[in-house]
Amino acid sequence: MIKNNLINIKNSIPQDVLLVAVSKTKPIEAIQEAYETGHRNFGENKVQELADKFDHLPKDIKWHMIGHLQRNKVKFIAPFIHLIHGVDSFKLLKEINKQALKNNRIINCLLQFHIAEENTKFGLHLDEAISFISNQEFLELKNISISGVMGMASYTKDNSKIEKEFSSLIVIFDKLKAQFNNKDSFKWISMGMSGDYKIAINQGSNMVRIGSTIFGAR
Numbered sequence: 001m002i003k004n005n006l007i008n009i010k011n012s013i014p015q016d017v018l019l020v021a022v023s024k025t026k027p028i029e030a031i032q033e034a035y036e037t038g039h040r041n042f043g044e045n046k047v048q049e050l051a052d053k054f055d056h057l058p059k060d061i062k063w064h065m066i067g068h069l070q071r072n073k074v075k076f077i078a079p080f081i082h083l084i085h086g087v088d089s090f091k092l093l094k095e096i097n098k099q100a101l102k103n104n105r106i107i108n109c110l111l112q113f114h115i116a117e118e119n120t121k122f123g124l125h126l127d128e129a130i131s132f133i134s135n136q137e138f139l140e141l142k143n144i145s146i147s148g149v150m151g152m153a154s155y156t157k158d159n160s161k162i163e164k165e166f167s168s169l170i171v172i173f174d175k176l177k178a179q180f181n182n183k184d185s186f187k188w189i190s191m192g193m194s195g196d197y198k199i200a201i202n203q204g205s206n207m208v209r210i211g212s213t214i215f216g217a218r
């Protein structure tokens with residue numbers, strides 16, 4: 001089942017859209033099954049679970065941290081994490097840089113923006129992000145690479161609302177891209193989950209995070 005679900009989704013999305021298979025709460029065997037299709041990008045939202053799964057699974061997996069990340073837990077994933085999606089403060093970015101330096105790595109990060117009307121979702125506002133990336137202190141962080149943006153739409157059946165929220169993330173992406181010197185590495189727009197990834201791709205997403213449609217309900 002997992003293999004079929006994964007292959008069907010891959011065939012239904014454009015080739016230049018990266019699929020992150022969200023395996024949170026699912027056992028090692030489920031990830032192994034997906035891995036056997038050749039899939040390598042997996043997403044988790046809890047540090048402990050992510051670190052455990054890293055230990056037990058093949059080392060060529062690219063692990064994505066998609067959940068809210070606390071500063072005191074960065075050290076547990078810094079040795080291996082491929083991409084951190086939920087960076088929502090400059091303080092967190094500084095800690096990621098510090099831990100990346102200790103591990104002699106450059107860690108890729110996405111800035112998470114608040115695009116939904118619901119006030120429960122984490123994320124930056126554009127002016128906040130622009131203010132810290134234009135700061136000298138930011139320019140001195142040599143062990144992080146800002147690779148793009150991430151956002152979550154409201155949980156609603158109102159597709160036009162979801163569309164609007166996703167398109168606001170595209171506007172943010174374009175405005176930020178204009179600020180960066182190294183424009184080539186700033187390229188990812190991580191938006192879209194099981195319920196809304198088709199809308200997200202239509203709006204310009206090039207990275208979708210899909211869990212339940214692949215692995216079944218949690």
Ligand SMILES: *Cc1c(COP(=O)(O)O)cnc(C)c1O
Nearest residue numbers: 022045066193194209210211212
């Ligand atoms: C759980 C989760 C997903 C995947 O959700 P599904 O609806 O199962 O596809 C995507 N992004 C984030 C941030 C998540 O926490």
